[in-house]
Amino acid sequence: MTPVIALVGRPNVGKSTLFNQMTRSRDALVADFPGLTRDRKYGDGNYEGQRFIVIDTGGLTGDEEGLDAEMARQSLQAVEEADIVLFLVDGRAGLTAGDETIANHLRRSGKQAHLVVNKTDGQDPDIAAADFYSLGFESTFLIAASHNRGIRSLLEELLPTPEETAEQDSASKYPGIRIGVVGRPNVGKSTLVNRMLGEDRVVVYDMPGTTRDSVYIPYERHGKEYTLIDTAGVRRRKNVRETVEKFSIIKTLQAIEDAHVVILVIDAREGLVDQDLHLIGFVLDAGRSLVIAVNKWDGMDPEERARVKEQVRRRLDFLDYADKHYISALHGSGVGVMYESVQACYDSAMAKWPTNRLTAILQDAVSQHQPPMVQGRRIKLRFAHQGGSNPPRIVVHGNQVDALPGSYKRFLENTFRKVLDVTGSPIRFEFKSGENPYANKVERMTPRQRVKKDNDLKKGRQVKKTRQKSVKR
Secondary structure, eight states, X not given: OXXXXXEEESTTSSHHHHHHHHHTSOOSOOOSOTTOOOSOEEEEEEETTEEEEEEEOXXXXXXXOTHHHHHHHXXXXXXXXXXXXXXXXXXXXXXXXXXXXXXXXXXXXXXXXXXEEEOOTTSOHHHHHXXXXXXXXXXXXXXXXXXXXXXXXXXXXXXXXXXXXXXXXXXXXXXXXXXXXXXXXXXXXXXXXXXXXXXXXXOOOSSTTOOOSOEEEEEEETTEEEEEEEOOOOOOGGGOOOHHHHHHHHHHHHHHHHOSXXXXXXXXXXXXXXXXXXXXXXXXXXXXXXXEEEEOOTTOOHHHHHHHHHHHHHHTGGGTTSOEEEOBTTTTBTTTTHHHHHHHHHHHHTOOOOHHHHHHHHHHHHHHSOOOEETTEEOEEEEEEEEETTTTEEEEEEESGGGOOHHHHHHHHHHHHHHHTOOSOOOEEEEEEOOOTTTTOOOOOOHHHHHHHHHHHHHHHHHHXXXXXXXXX
């Protein structure tokens, strides 16, 4: 579902400027003239893959008549349409009676409303916002729309990540923990699904390609809700010729995106092959938790079992955090234990951690192993907070983070995984640098400062000429 954001406030507080910044356009007229915007204006925005709709509105004063009354009606209609309302105020003008009137209306509307203090550039933002805290809004954002400052952090807080949006859409259709069963053709995926369900729910036949479409099966076990997803086998691209098989592969890849936990089924008789590694790579790229199930374990002699275990250990050394089960889907041995791994993976993927704990882990890791130097300056990592779930996303703030080497990022991932006890799920890290408050600031000097600067330049040139003459002599 695409969120709708309405911008409301008094005339000339910067709503159209913010609209243009959020939509990355110049669709809304902007001028230092109150009442320029009269009708509702809609625009599309996109922030890191998350689409949203922005509504620009005319200014509200609380005592509108005639044309102003019609403009106010348009603005109030936008509030009713919106999922999120941004109430803009002018940080330079301070709190006015019109701001209090609009705040009272937003409280009565029951909408999710946030206070946005604009025009904080050129002054202390905390002082500019001090008067507005009396309005009683739970969240307040300080921005400078004309300089595009503070808008990124505003969108980060307001918008769900694409993973969370997809999570909400799938949760409405398929409740509980969604378990995707994937693998190459004829490795026993449908047999495993029937064994986990306790009934012959899907067709099982000793022929590759029996399953064509992804089958979603909701069920309940020991009072917990699950949804099993049986998928078609994925072969190497050069072996895929039929059109229906190409669509089956697309359905399988979509099922991986829908799942919370993916069980990759491997044929113990054939061992671990390159196609299994390709599937593992796609699961990790999708950010899904992973459980390895080595099937057809029954009837193998001890030497063959030892050989397969050694191969799995050696080739899947990078997946030391994922549980591996050696099972027989046909006879049911080892299948029931997999539910414990599925639950642990789900708990890790959906875990929520407070910012102070993540920051403490980051500081301990940095004190144990400092980041490297870049051009004579030490990379500094200041604090960390959680940016999403499934997979867990940790956002680390610091300076020069673009120069952080991959080896140090892996060190941080291993440290966080060990301390937080994350099982089966990859951890995504994002590294962000703080905004430079002086990046767009134009230097302004008084006439006296300008004269002093010119005199200093003249003295510097005279000293340089004197030194050159002395060298020639």
